[in-house]
Amino acid sequence: MKIKLWINDKVYNDTIEPDMMLMDYLREKGFKSVKCGCDTTNCGLCTVYMDGKTVLSCSVPAARASGHHIVTLEGVAAEAEAFARFMAVQGAEQCGYCSPGFIMNVLAMAKELKNPMEQEIKEYLAGNLCRCTGYEGQYRAIKNYLAVTQANYKLFEKGEVIEGVR
Template identity: 90%
Template sequence: MKIKLWINDKIYKDSIEPDMTLMDYLREKGFKSVKCGCDTTNCGLCTVYMDGKTVLSCSVPAARASGHRITTLEGVAKEAEEFARFMAKQGAEQCGYCSPGLIMNVLAMAKELNKPTEQEIKEYLAGNLCRCTGYESQYRAIRNYLAVTQANYQLFKKGEVIEGVR
């Protein structure tokens, strides 16, 4: 089966087996941020964007992704590094295995929800499993990140100068 898709704005054309998942295809292409932690669509480690929306790549047949734009953590490296600094400051990085999926979802949430409540954050991230933490340090990092980035975005919309942003 032939597929064509854009991964991080680069075109990929391949012949694949009909039962190949998008996660396996991405890993085969070298996108190691996409991980498998459960085989049951319950951990969130394989989260990527398909046409800008989060999907669990372990549950998407690669053939179904044909014709779509896929973004992995490697494709949002700058934003991911920014959030990762917030995680490090809160001691939330632990082993880091779950971080790529968590970061992909946090970045999506930051674009989708304006000033989410604690409950909305927990509901949005309910599918992200971390086996190292009790999530509190992650929630602190998320709250701090959202407060800073959403405040900067509001200033940017008003045309005000944001320190460190051009």
């Protein structure tokens, strides 16, 4: 089966087996941030963006992704690194195994939800499993990150300088 898709703004034309999952295709192409943690769509480790919306790549046939734009953690590396550093400064770093899917969802949430309450954050991240924490540090850090990020968006919209960038 022939497919054509864009991964992190680069076009890929390939022939695949009809039953190949997007997660397997992405890993085959070298996008190792996409991980398998459960094979049951319960952990969130394989989260990517398809046309700007989060999807679990373990549940999407690669053939269905044909014609679509996929973004992996590698495609949002600068934003991901900024968030990861923020988490570390907040004392909420993790072992790292679940981080790629977790970060993809947090970055999507930052763009989608404006001033979410803690319950909204928990609901948005309900599909991300972390086996090494109790989540409280992460929720605190996420709330702080969203506050800073949204304040920066407001400054940017007003045309003000943000961290030396106009």
